[in-house]
Amino acid sequence: MGCGASHSVETTNTTPINGQAKSHLTPRTNEDMTTSNKIYGREIKSKDDFKVSAIDLVSAKTGKIAMDYQLLSPPLGSGAFGEVRKAIHKLTKLERAVKIINKSSQSAEDQERLINEVDILRKLDHPNIIKIYEFYQDSKFFYIVTELCTGGELFDKITKLSHFDENLAAETMKQVLSAVVYCHKFKIVHRDLKPENVLLESEKEDSLLKVIDFGTSKEFNPNTKMTQKFGTPYYIAPEVLKRKYDEKCDVWSCGVILYIVLCGYPPFNGASDKIIMEKVAKGTFSFPAEEWSHISDDAKRLIKRMLNYEPETRCTAEEALNDGWMKKYGANSAKVEKPIALRALNNLRTFRAERKLQEATWVFLVSYFATKEEKDELLKTFRALDLNGDGLLSREELIEGYKKIMNAAEAEAEVEKILKTVDSNNSGHIDYSEWVTATINRQGLLSKQRLEAAFRMFDKDGNGFISTEELRSVFGQHVSGDLWKELIKEVDDNGDGQISLKEFKEMMMNAQPS
Numbered sequence: 001m002g003c004g005a006s007h008s009v010e011t012t013n014t015t016p017i018n019g020q021a022k023s024h025l026t027p028r029t030n031e032d033m034t035t036s037n038k039i040y041g042r043e044i045k046s047k048d049d050f051k052v053s054a055i056d057l058v059s060a061k062t063g064k065i066a067m068d069y070q071l072l073s074p075p076l077g078s079g080a081f082g083e084v085r086k087a088i089h090k091l092t093k094l095e096r097a098v099k100i101i102n103k104s105s106q107s108a109e110d111q112e113r114l115i116n117e118v119d120i121l122r123k124l125d126h127p128n129i130i131k132i133y134e135f136y137q138d139s140k141f142f143y144i145v146t147e148l149c150t151g152g153e154l155f156d157k158i159t160k161l162s163h164f165d166e167n168l169a170a171e172t173m174k175q176v177l178s179a180v181v182y183c184h185k186f187k188i189v190h191r192d193l194k195p196e197n198v199l200l201e202s203e204k205e206d207s208l209l210k211v212i213d214f215g216t217s218k219e220f221n222p223n224t225k226m227t228q229k230f231g232t233p234y235y236i237a238p239e240v241l242k243r244k245y246d247e248k249c250d251v252w253s254c255g256v257i258l259y260i261v262l263c264g265y266p267p268f269n270g271a272s273d274k275i276i277m278e279k280v281a282k283g284t285f286s287f288p289a290e291e292w293s294h295i296s297d298d299a300k301r302l303i304k305r306m307l308n309y310e311p312e313t314r315c316t317a318e319e320a321l322n323d324g325w326m327k328k329y330g331a332n333s334a335k336v337e338k339p340i341a342l343r344a345l346n347n348l349r350t351f352r353a354e355r356k357l358q359e360a361t362w363v364f365l366v367s368y369f370a371t372k373e374e375k376d377e378l379l380k381t382f383r384a385l386d387l388n389g390d391g392l393l394s395r396e397e398l399i400e401g402y403k404k405i406m407n408a409a410e411a412e413a414e415v416e417k418i419l420k421t422v423d424s425n426n427s428g429h430i431d432y433s434e435w436v437t438a439t440i441n442r443q444g445l446l447s448k449q450r451l452e453a454a455f456r457m458f459d460k461d462g463n464g465f466i467s468t469e470e471l472r473s474v475f476g477q478h479v480s481g482d483l484w485k486e487l488i489k490e491v492d493d494n495g496d497g498q499i500s501l502k503e504f505k506e507m508m509m510n511a512q513p514s
Helices: 108-123 154-161 166-185 249-263 273-282 297-306 317-321 324-329 338-350 356-369 372-385 395-402 408-422 432-439 448-458 468-475 481-489 501-509
Strands: 060-062 069-071 082-089 095-102 132-137 141-147 198-200 209-211
Touching: 069 095, 108 132, 108 141, 154 198, 154 249, 166 209, 166 249, 166 317, 166 324, 249 297, 249 317, 297 317, 297 324, 338 372, 338 408, 338 432, 356 432, 356 448, 356 468, 356 481, 356 501, 372 395, 372 432, 395 408, 408 432, 448 468, 448 501, 468 481
Parallel strands: 060 132
Antiparallel strands: 069 082, 082 095, 095 141, 132 141, 198 209
C-alpha cells in the first residue's frame, strides 16, 4: 500500500480495462534497502548552514493526529492494512488525504519499507509526484498525510474513454515521464509504474497527474544491477523477471502505459499472471490493424523504443520525453498570460529574507497555507520555463526566461543572484517548491488570519510565545541550543528569549519587498 492514494488502498481488485483484468501486485519479497532515516532531520552546525527547504518540514511526529486534523467519514477507501480518509487541517482549513496503516498488520520489514517510502517521498519535489506533508505515528497506527487528489486513477479514465487520442496520450505521458526523468536524475527508481499508480488531481479535463505509490522504490547505484522482483504482471519489464535490471525498467512500464492509453488493452495479455509474464519474458508484441491503423507511425516508433527488449539499447526516460512524437502531440496547451509570467519572474528576482528565521517561516507558510488555486498560474509559468520538461529549472532555462525581458548579460547576472538566494538546498537549480516559495503572491500569504494560524502552529503549548524547542519541533532540524537562541535573538525585540505574536508578525511583514 503506497503513499498518496486519494481514494483507494492497494488491493487485488480485477476490474477490467476493455475486458482485460485490472492488474495487481505480485508478492513483494525482501529487498536490501538503505533507509537513510533522514525523516528525523539533518544536522545544522552553524548559522550559515541553517537553510530550510520544504523537505525539512516533513518530520516524524508522535501522538494523536486528531490534535491537528479532523478525519472525515466514511473512508475514501480501505484495504487489508488500513484505510484512506479525507481530512481537514484544523488551523489552515485545507483538505488533505490521510493514509492510516494499522501497525499490527505490518511486519518489521513492512514498517521499514514504509519508512523508506516516506523518506523517498519527502525528498521528491515535482509537480507530477504526490506531495507528502506529514508523517505521524502513535501506539497503534501510522498516518501519512499527502495532498488530496479527487479525480480518480488514470486507470479509471482509460476505462471510461476506452482509448485516448494521440494529443491526450502524449500530454498524459509527458507528465508521467517528467516525473520519471526527475526520479532517475536523483537516482530513484519507482519499479511499479501503472495507471493505478497515477492519480488525477481533480475532475477537470486538463487535470494535473500525480505519480503515487513509492512502496517499491529504491535509491539505486548506476553501477550495480538490482535483483529483486517487484512490479505488476502487465507492466513488469522482462529483465526484472530475470532479476538483473536497472532504472530502465521504469521506461518499459511507461511504454506499456502508452500502448494501453492509445488502444485500450495491454501489449502482453493473458488469462493468468503466469501467462502474462511468460509473454513479457519473450517481449514480442504487435500493433493489430483494427485499433492501430489510425495511429501515427511516430507513436508506434516511440513505443518500440520504450519496449526495446534489450535495456542497453532501450531509450532512457529523458530520451522518451524528448521524442519527436511527444514534442508534436504533447505541446502544453496551457497559455501563460504575459502579466502573470512577468509578475512571477519579478517576484523571483526580488525574493529575499533579511533574517534566517524569517526565511524558514516563509517556507513553512507556503508549504502549509498556499492553496491549489494560488499555485495554478505559477505552475503554468514554471512549465513554460522548464524547456526540457524534467520538473526543474536549470541555470540555462532561467537565463532563457529572463532574456525575454532583459539583455543576455543582465539575465545571466540576475540568475546568478537568484540561485544564491532561492536555491535553498544548493542543488544548482530551482525546484518546484522553491519556485512557488519565491514567486507566490506575498501579500495574500501574509494575511492576518494566516499569520495568526501559523503562529498557533508554532506555539505548541499555547502559552502565547514560540520557544526554541517549539521551533525545533516545527523544522525538524538538529540545531544546537545556542544557534536557536541566536536565530531567535534576531527577532526578539524585548530580549526575553522567545517570540511573541507581535514579534512574529513584524518579522514576517518585513519579508515583503520594498
